Amino acid sequence: MPVLTIMPSGKTATVPAGSTLLQALFMAGEPIQSKCGGKAECGSCHVFVLEGRKGLSKMQRAENERLDAIVGVGSKSRLACQATLGTEDATVELLSFASGA
Numbered sequence: 504m505p506v507l508t509i510m511p512s513g514k515t516a517t518v519p520a521g522s523t524l525l526q527a528l529f530m531a532g533e534p535i536q537s538k539c540g541g542k543a544e545c546g547s548c549h550v551f552v553l554e555g556r557k558g559l560s561k562m563q564r565a566e567n568e569r570l571d572a573i574v575g576v577g578s579k580s581r582l583a584c585q586a587t588l589g590t591e592d593a594t595v596e597l598l599s600f601a602s603g604a
């Protein structure tokens with residue numbers, strides 16, 4: 504099972520492969536906003552993936568289109584509700600405006 508490291512807290516959690524980052528963050532006790540309920544419609548679950556990007560599911564059209572509409576998006580951006588963990592560990596950075604669900 505992959506280990507998710509969450510920044511800036513540095514908390515780690517072992518989570519089941521196949522979990523979305525959003526599910527993994529909830530399991531780790533670091534919930535973030537998910538206003539649309541995980542439908543790639545709100546962008547509130549935007550995170551930066553610092554390590555392990557290649558181990559995540561490929562970005563689909565809905566996620567790509569939503570990210571295009573968000574300010575502050577970079578090459579490390581993913582929507583936590585859409586990115587699914589494989590077997591590789593990953594490190595994500597929570598954005599200050601997205602935390603505190």
Ligand code: FES
Nearest residue numbers: 541543546548584
């Ligand atoms: S929860 Fe709305 S885009 Fe992820």
